[in-house]
Amino acid sequence: MDYEDWLKRKSLEYRNDILYFAEVNTIEIAEKFGTPIYVINEQMIRKKYKKLKKMLDSAYKKNRIYFAIKSNSNLSILKILNSEGSYYDCSSTGEIYTCFKAGIAPDRIIYTGNMFTDADFEFAVKNDVLVNLDSISQLKRLVKAYDKLGKEKGIVSFRINPEFGAGHHVHTITAGKELKFGILDNQVIEAYSKAIDEGGFKKFGIHQHIGSGIINPYDFEKAAEKFLSIIKNLTSTLNIDLEFIDFGGGLGIPYRPEEEPLDLKTYKEVVITKFKDLVGEGNVGTPYLIIEPGRYITAEASIILTQINTIKNNGHKLFAGVNTGFNTLIRPTMYGSYHHIILCNKNLRERSLKYDVTGPICESGDILGKNRELPELVEGDYLAILDAGAYGFTMSSVYNSRPRPAEILLNDGLTYKIRKEETYDDLLTHQFIPDHLM
Numbered sequence: 001m002d003y004e005d006w007l008k009r010k011s012l013e014y015r016n017d018i019l020y021f022a023e024v025n026t027i028e029i030a031e032k033f034g035t036p037i038y039v040i041n042e043q044m045i046r047k048k049y050k051k052l053k054k055m056l057d058s059a060y061k062k063n064r065i066y067f068a069i070k071s072n073s074n075l076s077i078l079k080i081l082n083s084e085g086s087y088y089d090c091s092s093t094g095e096i097y098t099c100f101k102a103g104i105a106p107d108r109i110i111y112t113g114n115m116f117t118d119a120d121f122e123f124a125v126k127n128d129v130l131v132n133l134d135s136i137s138q139l140k141r142l143v144k145a146y147d148k149l150g151k152e153k154g155i156v157s158f159r160i161n162p163e164f165g166a167g168h169h170v171h172t173i174t175a176g177k178e179l180k181f182g183i184l185d186n187q188v189i190e191a192y193s194k195a196i197d198e199g200g201f202k203k204f205g206i207h208q209h210i211g212s213g214i215i216n217p218y219d220f221e222k223a224a225e226k227f228l229s230i231i232k233n234l235t236s237t238l239n240i241d242l243e244f245i246d247f248g249g250g251l252g253i254p255y256r257p258e259e260e261p262l263d264l265k266t267y268k269e270v271v272i273t274k275f276k277d278l279v280g281e282g283n284v285g286t287p288y289l290i291i292e293p294g295r296y297i298t299a300e301a302s303i304i305l306t307q308i309n310t311i312k313n314n315g316h317k318l319f320a321g322v323n324t325g326f327n328t329l330i331r332p333t334m335y336g337s338y339h340h341i342i343l344c345n346k347n348l349r350e351r352s353l354k355y356d357v358t359g360p361i362c363e364s365g366d367i368l369g370k371n372r373e374l375p376e377l378v379e380g381d382y383l384a385i386l387d388a389g390a391y392g393f394t395m396s397s398v399y400n401s402r403p404r405p406a407e408i409l410l411n412d413g414l415t416y417k418i419r420k421e422e423t424y425d426d427l428l429t430h431q432f433i434p435d436h437l438m
Protein backbone atom coordinates (compact mmCIF):
# COMPACT_ATOMS: atom_id res chain seq x y z
CA MET A 1 0.00 0.00 0.00
CA ASP A 2 1.13 3.54 -0.73
CA TYR A 3 2.60 5.10 2.44
CA GLU A 4 0.37 8.19 2.32
CA ASP A 5 -2.67 5.92 2.02
CA TRP A 6 -1.45 3.79 4.89
CA LEU A 7 -1.28 6.93 7.04
CA LYS A 8 -4.62 8.18 5.77
CA ARG A 9 -6.33 5.00 6.86
CA LYS A 10 -5.20 5.92 10.36
CA SER A 11 -6.60 9.46 9.92
CA LEU A 12 -3.10 10.89 9.65
CA GLU A 13 -1.95 13.27 6.93
CA TYR A 14 0.51 16.05 6.34
CA ARG A 15 -0.87 19.43 5.35
CA ASN A 16 1.85 21.93 4.47
CA ASP A 17 4.29 19.63 6.22
CA ILE A 18 2.34 19.65 9.49
CA LEU A 19 0.89 16.38 10.75
CA TYR A 20 -2.89 16.34 11.21
CA PHE A 21 -4.66 13.62 13.17
CA ALA A 22 -8.42 13.35 12.72
CA GLU A 23 -8.35 16.75 11.02
CA VAL A 24 -6.58 18.42 13.95
CA ASN A 25 -3.11 19.99 13.86
CA THR A 26 -0.93 17.82 16.13
CA ILE A 27 1.47 20.65 16.96
CA GLU A 28 -1.41 22.78 18.19
CA ILE A 29 -2.55 19.89 20.42
CA ALA A 30 0.97 19.43 21.78
CA GLU A 31 1.34 23.14 22.50
CA LYS A 32 -2.08 23.56 24.01
CA PHE A 33 -2.10 20.49 26.26
CA GLY A 34 1.61 19.74 26.69
CA THR A 35 3.41 16.46 26.08
CA PRO A 36 3.53 13.54 26.47
CA ILE A 37 -0.14 13.09 25.75
CA TYR A 38 -2.44 10.37 24.46
CA VAL A 39 -4.68 11.68 21.66
CA ILE A 40 -7.72 9.61 20.71
CA ASN A 41 -9.84 9.80 17.58
CA GLU A 42 -13.51 9.13 18.40
CA GLN A 43 -14.55 8.55 14.81
CA MET A 44 -11.92 5.86 14.31
CA ILE A 45 -13.35 3.86 17.21
CA ARG A 46 -16.82 4.14 15.73
CA LYS A 47 -15.55 3.28 12.26
CA LYS A 48 -13.68 0.16 13.35
CA TYR A 49 -16.61 -1.05 15.45
CA LYS A 50 -19.04 -0.50 12.56
CA LYS A 51 -16.74 -2.29 10.13
CA LEU A 52 -16.65 -5.41 12.27
CA LYS A 53 -20.35 -5.25 13.00
CA LYS A 54 -21.14 -4.98 9.30
CA MET A 55 -18.98 -8.00 8.57
CA LEU A 56 -20.75 -10.03 11.28
CA ASP A 57 -24.22 -8.86 10.21
CA SER A 58 -23.48 -9.85 6.65
CA ALA A 59 -22.79 -13.41 7.78
CA TYR A 60 -25.07 -14.13 10.73
CA LYS A 61 -27.55 -11.69 12.21
CA LYS A 62 -27.61 -12.97 15.77
CA ASN A 63 -24.23 -11.61 16.74
CA ARG A 64 -22.62 -9.48 19.40
CA ILE A 65 -19.32 -7.69 19.75
CA TYR A 66 -17.88 -7.75 23.26
CA PHE A 67 -15.22 -5.04 23.37
CA ALA A 68 -12.18 -6.24 25.35
CA ILE A 69 -11.78 -3.39 27.77
CA LYS A 70 -8.29 -4.44 28.79
CA SER A 71 -7.14 -2.77 25.57
CA ASN A 72 -8.55 0.61 26.58
CA SER A 73 -10.75 1.23 29.59
CA ASN A 74 -11.23 4.98 29.44
CA LEU A 75 -14.84 5.81 30.40
CA SER A 76 -15.37 7.95 27.30
CA ILE A 77 -14.22 5.11 25.04
CA LEU A 78 -16.63 2.74 26.78
CA LYS A 79 -19.42 5.28 26.32
CA ILE A 80 -18.62 5.75 22.64
CA LEU A 81 -18.87 2.01 22.14
CA ASN A 82 -22.02 1.83 24.26
CA SER A 83 -23.65 4.27 21.89
CA GLU A 84 -22.70 1.91 19.04
CA GLY A 85 -24.45 -0.98 20.81
CA SER A 86 -21.34 -2.79 22.03
CA TYR A 87 -21.09 -5.44 24.71
CA TYR A 88 -18.01 -5.76 26.94
CA ASP A 89 -15.44 -8.41 27.79
CA CYS A 90 -13.92 -7.88 31.23
CA SER A 91 -10.98 -9.69 32.74
CA SER A 92 -11.30 -8.46 36.32
CA THR A 93 -13.83 -7.10 38.75
CA GLY A 94 -12.07 -3.74 38.40
CA GLU A 95 -12.94 -3.73 34.72
CA ILE A 96 -16.55 -4.66 35.53
CA TYR A 97 -16.68 -1.79 38.02
CA THR A 98 -15.34 0.53 35.32
CA CYS A 99 -18.07 -0.60 32.92
CA PHE A 100 -20.71 0.12 35.55
CA LYS A 101 -19.25 3.62 36.02
CA ALA A 102 -19.66 4.11 32.25
CA GLY A 103 -23.35 3.22 32.61
CA ILE A 104 -23.09 -0.23 31.06
CA ALA A 105 -25.75 -2.71 32.13
CA PRO A 106 -24.58 -6.01 33.69
CA ASP A 107 -26.29 -8.05 30.99
CA ARG A 108 -23.91 -6.54 28.44
CA ILE A 109 -20.81 -7.90 30.17
CA ILE A 110 -18.98 -11.21 30.08
CA TYR A 111 -16.39 -11.82 32.78
CA THR A 112 -13.56 -13.91 31.39
CA GLY A 113 -11.04 -14.00 34.16
CA ASN A 114 -8.55 -16.63 35.05
CA MET A 115 -7.51 -17.79 38.51
CA PHE A 116 -10.78 -16.41 39.94
CA THR A 117 -11.04 -15.84 43.69
CA ASP A 118 -14.23 -16.42 45.70
CA ALA A 119 -14.52 -12.64 45.98
CA ASP A 120 -14.43 -12.38 42.17
CA PHE A 121 -17.33 -14.82 41.88
CA GLU A 122 -19.33 -13.07 44.56
CA PHE A 123 -18.83 -9.71 42.88
CA ALA A 124 -20.00 -11.11 39.53
CA VAL A 125 -22.96 -13.04 40.90
CA LYS A 126 -24.10 -10.19 43.13
CA ASN A 127 -24.03 -7.87 40.12
CA ASP A 128 -25.65 -10.33 37.68
CA VAL A 129 -22.61 -10.58 35.44
CA LEU A 130 -22.06 -13.70 33.37
CA VAL A 131 -18.93 -15.64 34.33
CA ASN A 132 -16.84 -17.55 31.82
CA LEU A 133 -15.00 -20.22 33.82
CA ASP A 134 -11.40 -21.14 33.21
CA SER A 135 -11.11 -24.39 35.19
CA ILE A 136 -13.44 -27.21 36.22
CA SER A 137 -12.37 -26.67 39.83
CA GLN A 138 -13.93 -23.20 39.78
CA LEU A 139 -17.45 -24.50 39.17
CA LYS A 140 -18.08 -25.47 42.80
CA ARG A 141 -16.98 -22.08 44.02
CA LEU A 142 -19.16 -20.28 41.50
CA VAL A 143 -22.16 -22.35 42.64
CA LYS A 144 -21.30 -21.51 46.25
CA ALA A 145 -21.44 -17.82 45.38
CA TYR A 146 -24.91 -18.27 43.82
CA ASP A 147 -26.12 -20.19 46.89
CA LYS A 148 -24.62 -17.73 49.36
CA LEU A 149 -26.24 -14.77 47.64
CA GLY A 150 -29.52 -16.59 46.96
CA LYS A 151 -29.36 -15.69 43.27
CA GLU A 152 -30.97 -17.62 40.48
CA LYS A 153 -28.43 -19.24 38.19
CA GLY A 154 -27.90 -17.71 34.81
CA ILE A 155 -25.79 -18.96 31.94
CA VAL A 156 -22.57 -20.81 32.67
CA SER A 157 -19.74 -20.89 30.21
CA PHE A 158 -16.29 -22.41 30.01
CA ARG A 159 -13.26 -21.12 28.20
CA ILE A 160 -11.93 -23.83 25.89
CA ASN A 161 -8.27 -24.13 25.04
CA PRO A 162 -8.30 -25.48 21.47
CA GLU A 163 -4.49 -25.89 21.52
CA PHE A 164 -3.98 -24.02 18.23
CA GLY A 165 -2.82 -20.60 19.39
CA ALA A 166 -1.52 -17.58 17.52
CA GLY A 167 -0.34 -14.07 18.31
CA HIS A 168 2.26 -11.40 17.61
CA HIS A 169 4.48 -12.57 20.48
CA VAL A 170 4.85 -15.74 22.51
CA HIS A 171 3.37 -13.96 25.54
CA THR A 172 0.18 -13.12 23.68
CA ILE A 173 -0.54 -16.65 22.46
CA THR A 174 -3.19 -18.12 24.72
CA ALA A 175 -3.92 -21.61 23.39
CA GLY A 176 -1.68 -24.62 23.78
CA LYS A 177 -1.27 -27.47 26.26
CA GLU A 178 1.52 -25.74 28.16
CA LEU A 179 -0.48 -22.57 28.76
CA LYS A 180 -2.60 -21.70 31.76
CA PHE A 181 -5.77 -20.75 29.86
CA GLY A 182 -9.02 -22.63 29.50
CA ILE A 183 -9.83 -26.31 29.59
CA LEU A 184 -8.59 -28.84 27.09
CA ASP A 185 -10.60 -30.95 24.72
CA ASN A 186 -10.73 -34.01 26.97
CA GLN A 187 -12.26 -32.09 29.92
CA VAL A 188 -15.11 -30.41 28.11
CA ILE A 189 -17.78 -33.08 28.58
CA GLU A 190 -16.86 -33.45 32.24
CA ALA A 191 -17.06 -29.67 32.75
CA TYR A 192 -20.54 -29.25 31.31
CA SER A 193 -21.83 -32.51 32.87
CA LYS A 194 -20.79 -31.20 36.26
CA ALA A 195 -22.38 -27.83 35.49
CA ILE A 196 -25.66 -29.67 34.83
CA ASP A 197 -25.55 -32.37 37.52
CA GLU A 198 -23.72 -30.68 40.36
CA GLY A 199 -24.21 -27.04 39.46
CA GLY A 200 -27.86 -27.19 38.40
CA PHE A 201 -27.21 -24.89 35.43
CA LYS A 202 -29.68 -24.99 32.58
CA LYS A 203 -28.22 -22.47 30.17
CA PHE A 204 -24.81 -22.66 28.58
CA GLY A 205 -22.31 -20.74 26.54
CA ILE A 206 -18.85 -21.60 25.29
CA HIS A 207 -15.74 -19.53 24.68
CA GLN A 208 -12.24 -19.54 23.27
CA HIS A 209 -9.57 -16.87 22.82
CA ILE A 210 -6.47 -18.11 21.07
CA GLY A 211 -4.19 -15.10 21.22
CA SER A 212 -3.70 -11.47 20.39
CA GLY A 213 -2.32 -9.44 17.49
CA ILE A 214 -3.18 -11.85 14.69
CA ILE A 215 -2.86 -10.22 11.28
CA ASN A 216 -3.01 -13.36 9.14
CA PRO A 217 -6.66 -14.50 9.18
CA TYR A 218 -5.70 -18.07 8.35
CA ASP A 219 -4.09 -18.25 11.81
CA PHE A 220 -7.63 -18.45 13.22
CA GLU A 221 -8.63 -21.37 11.05
CA LYS A 222 -7.35 -24.49 12.81
CA ALA A 223 -8.45 -23.25 16.23
CA ALA A 224 -11.93 -22.43 14.90
CA GLU A 225 -12.24 -25.89 13.38
CA LYS A 226 -11.13 -27.59 16.56
CA PHE A 227 -13.40 -25.39 18.69
CA LEU A 228 -16.40 -26.17 16.48
CA SER A 229 -15.71 -29.90 16.55
CA ILE A 230 -15.50 -29.76 20.36
CA ILE A 231 -18.83 -27.93 20.40
CA LYS A 232 -20.43 -30.45 18.09
CA ASN A 233 -19.33 -33.31 20.31
CA LEU A 234 -20.45 -31.49 23.46
CA THR A 235 -23.95 -30.58 22.32
CA SER A 236 -24.67 -34.00 20.84
CA THR A 237 -23.24 -35.95 23.78
CA LEU A 238 -25.06 -33.99 26.47
CA ASN A 239 -28.00 -33.00 24.34
CA ILE A 240 -27.76 -29.31 25.21
CA ASP A 241 -28.24 -26.09 23.28
CA LEU A 242 -25.86 -23.15 23.50
CA GLU A 243 -26.90 -19.57 24.18
CA PHE A 244 -23.68 -18.29 22.65
CA ILE A 245 -20.48 -19.34 20.96
CA ASP A 246 -17.67 -16.89 21.61
CA PHE A 247 -14.57 -16.91 19.39
CA GLY A 248 -12.66 -14.37 21.49
CA GLY A 249 -10.62 -11.50 20.13
CA GLY A 250 -7.15 -11.34 18.66
CA LEU A 251 -7.79 -9.43 15.44
CA GLY A 252 -4.64 -7.55 14.54
CA ILE A 253 -3.88 -4.19 12.96
CA PRO A 254 -1.10 -3.10 10.57
CA TYR A 255 1.56 -1.55 12.81
CA ARG A 256 4.15 -1.42 10.00
CA PRO A 257 3.80 0.59 6.78
CA GLU A 258 4.41 -2.55 4.75
CA GLU A 259 1.55 -4.38 6.47
CA GLU A 260 -1.94 -4.62 5.00
CA PRO A 261 -4.96 -4.53 7.31
CA LEU A 262 -6.43 -7.83 8.49
CA ASP A 263 -8.55 -9.27 5.70
CA LEU A 264 -11.99 -9.50 7.27
CA LYS A 265 -13.39 -11.36 4.27
CA THR A 266 -11.02 -14.22 4.91
CA TYR A 267 -11.68 -14.09 8.67
CA LYS A 268 -15.36 -14.44 7.86
CA GLU A 269 -14.63 -17.38 5.61
CA VAL A 270 -12.40 -19.32 7.97
CA VAL A 271 -14.31 -18.62 11.19
CA ILE A 272 -17.85 -17.38 10.72
CA THR A 273 -18.85 -19.50 7.74
CA LYS A 274 -17.80 -22.62 9.58
CA PHE A 275 -19.72 -21.50 12.64
CA LYS A 276 -22.78 -20.98 10.44
CA ASP A 277 -22.40 -24.44 8.95
CA LEU A 278 -22.42 -25.97 12.42
CA VAL A 279 -25.48 -23.98 13.49
CA GLY A 280 -27.13 -25.03 10.22
CA GLU A 281 -26.74 -28.69 11.17
CA GLY A 282 -29.27 -28.01 13.92
CA ASN A 283 -27.62 -29.52 17.00
CA VAL A 284 -26.46 -26.46 18.91
CA GLY A 285 -29.63 -24.35 19.14
CA THR A 286 -29.51 -20.80 17.80
CA PRO A 287 -26.58 -19.31 19.67
CA TYR A 288 -25.33 -15.76 19.54
CA LEU A 289 -22.13 -15.47 17.57
CA ILE A 290 -19.70 -13.49 19.72
CA ILE A 291 -16.29 -12.00 19.13
CA GLU A 292 -14.23 -10.02 21.64
CA PRO A 293 -11.95 -7.60 19.83
CA GLY A 294 -9.88 -5.06 21.75
CA ARG A 295 -6.93 -3.97 19.63
CA TYR A 296 -8.83 -3.98 16.34
CA ILE A 297 -11.19 -1.30 17.63
CA THR A 298 -8.89 0.93 19.67
CA ALA A 299 -5.25 0.59 18.56
CA GLU A 300 -5.36 2.83 15.51
CA ALA A 301 -7.57 5.35 17.24
CA SER A 302 -4.79 6.82 19.32
CA ILE A 303 -1.35 8.37 19.01
CA ILE A 304 1.03 9.56 21.68
CA LEU A 305 2.55 12.99 21.12
CA THR A 306 5.97 13.42 22.63
CA GLN A 307 8.67 16.09 22.41
CA ILE A 308 12.33 15.59 21.64
CA ASN A 309 14.49 17.06 24.35
CA THR A 310 17.90 15.63 23.45
CA ILE A 311 19.59 14.76 20.21
CA LYS A 312 22.67 12.78 21.13
CA ASN A 313 25.40 11.73 18.74
CA ASN A 314 27.71 9.44 20.68
CA GLY A 315 30.06 9.21 17.75
CA HIS A 316 28.67 5.79 16.91
CA LYS A 317 24.96 6.40 16.57
CA LEU A 318 22.24 8.97 16.91
CA PHE A 319 19.67 9.01 19.70
CA ALA A 320 16.50 11.08 19.69
CA GLY A 321 15.64 11.39 23.38
CA VAL A 322 11.96 12.10 24.04
CA ASN A 323 9.92 12.95 27.12
CA THR A 324 8.13 9.63 27.41
CA GLY A 325 9.17 6.00 27.41
CA PHE A 326 7.95 2.60 28.44
CA ASN A 327 5.99 4.22 31.25
CA THR A 328 3.37 5.27 28.66
CA LEU A 329 3.90 2.58 26.02
CA ILE A 330 5.46 -0.64 27.20
CA ARG A 331 4.79 -2.73 24.08
CA PRO A 332 8.14 -2.08 22.33
CA THR A 333 10.07 -2.97 25.49
CA MET A 334 7.87 -5.86 26.59
CA TYR A 335 7.24 -7.60 23.28
CA GLY A 336 9.71 -5.94 20.89
CA SER A 337 6.62 -4.51 19.21
CA TYR A 338 6.95 -2.08 16.33
CA HIS A 339 5.13 1.25 16.63
CA HIS A 340 5.60 3.58 13.72
CA ILE A 341 6.97 7.00 14.73
CA ILE A 342 6.65 10.14 12.63
CA LEU A 343 7.63 13.77 12.88
CA CYS A 344 4.85 16.29 13.47
CA ASN A 345 6.63 19.10 11.66
CA LYS A 346 8.49 18.20 8.51
CA ASN A 347 9.43 21.80 7.56
CA LEU A 348 12.86 22.51 6.13
CA ARG A 349 14.35 19.05 6.67
CA GLU A 350 16.40 18.12 3.68
CA ARG A 351 18.05 14.91 4.70
CA SER A 352 16.90 11.93 6.68
CA LEU A 353 18.96 10.09 9.29
CA LYS A 354 18.73 6.97 11.42
CA TYR A 355 17.86 7.35 15.08
CA ASP A 356 17.07 5.25 18.11
CA VAL A 357 14.05 6.99 19.61
CA THR A 358 14.54 6.57 23.33
CA GLY A 359 12.63 7.55 26.44
CA PRO A 360 13.88 9.03 29.72
CA ILE A 361 13.48 5.86 31.84
CA CYS A 362 16.71 4.68 33.45
CA GLU A 363 16.87 1.37 31.60
CA SER A 364 18.59 0.65 28.32
CA GLY A 365 15.47 -1.18 27.15
CA ASP A 366 13.58 2.12 27.09
CA ILE A 367 13.55 2.30 23.30
CA LEU A 368 10.37 3.27 21.49
CA GLY A 369 11.83 2.76 18.03
CA LYS A 370 15.18 1.33 16.98
CA ASN A 371 17.14 2.49 13.90
CA ARG A 372 14.30 4.60 12.61
CA GLU A 373 14.81 6.59 9.47
CA LEU A 374 13.40 10.06 10.16
CA PRO A 375 13.86 13.53 8.70
CA GLU A 376 16.77 15.21 10.47
CA LEU A 377 15.51 15.94 13.97
CA VAL A 378 16.20 18.86 16.24
CA GLU A 379 15.61 19.34 19.95
CA GLY A 380 12.10 20.68 20.51
CA ASP A 381 10.53 18.71 17.64
CA TYR A 382 7.34 16.79 18.29
CA LEU A 383 6.95 13.14 17.34
CA ALA A 384 3.81 11.05 17.03
CA ILE A 385 3.95 7.42 18.14
CA LEU A 386 1.22 5.61 16.26
CA ASP A 387 -1.30 2.91 17.17
CA ALA A 388 -1.11 3.48 20.91
CA GLY A 389 -4.83 3.10 21.60
CA ALA A 390 -4.71 -0.56 22.59
CA TYR A 391 -2.58 -1.69 25.54
CA GLY A 392 -1.08 1.81 25.73
CA PHE A 393 -2.59 3.63 28.69
CA THR A 394 -3.95 0.39 30.20
CA MET A 395 -0.41 -0.98 30.51
CA SER A 396 1.20 2.29 31.53
CA SER A 397 3.00 2.73 34.82
CA VAL A 398 4.46 5.44 37.00
CA TYR A 399 7.91 3.85 37.01
CA ASN A 400 10.67 6.33 37.81
CA SER A 401 7.91 8.37 39.53
CA ARG A 402 6.63 9.80 36.28
CA PRO A 403 2.96 10.73 36.60
CA ARG A 404 0.76 9.44 33.78
CA PRO A 405 -0.12 11.89 31.01
CA ALA A 406 -3.54 13.21 30.09
CA GLU A 407 -5.81 11.78 27.42
CA ILE A 408 -7.46 13.97 24.79
CA LEU A 409 -10.41 12.97 22.65
CA LEU A 410 -10.78 14.41 19.15
CA ASN A 411 -14.17 14.64 17.51
CA ASP A 412 -15.39 16.88 14.71
CA GLY A 413 -12.23 18.94 14.89
CA LEU A 414 -12.75 19.64 18.61
CA THR A 415 -10.58 18.53 21.52
CA TYR A 416 -11.85 17.22 24.86
CA LYS A 417 -9.71 16.37 27.84
CA ILE A 418 -11.01 12.97 28.95
CA ARG A 419 -8.35 12.26 31.55
CA LYS A 420 -6.41 14.75 33.59
CA GLU A 421 -2.64 14.37 33.79
CA GLU A 422 -1.50 12.96 37.13
CA THR A 423 0.49 15.05 39.59
CA TYR A 424 3.37 14.18 41.90
CA ASP A 425 0.88 14.21 44.77
CA ASP A 426 -1.20 11.59 42.96
CA LEU A 427 1.84 9.34 43.07
CA LEU A 428 2.13 9.69 46.84
CA THR A 429 -1.51 9.79 47.84
CA HIS A 430 -1.83 6.23 49.13
CA GLN A 431 1.31 6.17 51.24
CA PHE A 432 1.44 6.42 55.03
CA ILE A 433 4.49 7.06 57.13
CA PRO A 434 4.50 5.21 60.49
CA ASP A 435 4.88 7.39 63.59
CA HIS A 436 8.40 6.25 64.39
CA LEU A 437 9.58 7.66 61.06
CA MET A 438 7.88 11.01 61.44
Ligand code: LLP
Nearest residue numbers: 068209212213249250251292293294295391
Ligand atom coordinates in the same frame (compact mmCIF):
# COMPACT_ATOMS: atom_id res chain seq x y z
N1 LLP B 1 -10.71 -11.82 24.97
C1 LLP B 1 -9.87 -12.34 25.87
C2 LLP B 1 -10.34 -13.42 26.74
C3 LLP B 1 -8.56 -11.86 25.98
O1 LLP B 1 -7.74 -12.39 26.88
C4 LLP B 1 -8.13 -10.82 25.14
C5 LLP B 1 -6.76 -10.29 25.22
C6 LLP B 1 -9.05 -10.28 24.21
C7 LLP B 1 -10.33 -10.82 24.15
C8 LLP B 1 -8.71 -9.15 23.28
O2 LLP B 1 -7.65 -9.40 22.46
P1 LLP B 1 -7.33 -8.39 21.25
O3 LLP B 1 -8.55 -8.39 20.35
O4 LLP B 1 -7.10 -7.05 21.81
O5 LLP B 1 -6.13 -8.96 20.61
N2 LLP B 1 -0.80 -6.70 26.02
C9 LLP B 1 -0.75 -7.41 24.77
C10 LLP B 1 -2.07 -8.04 24.42
C11 LLP B 1 -2.60 -9.00 25.46
C12 LLP B 1 -4.00 -9.42 25.20
C13 LLP B 1 -4.56 -10.24 26.30
N3 LLP B 1 -5.87 -10.72 26.05
C14 LLP B 1 -0.27 -6.46 23.67
O6 LLP B 1 -0.02 -5.29 23.96
O7 LLP B 1 -0.10 -6.88 22.55
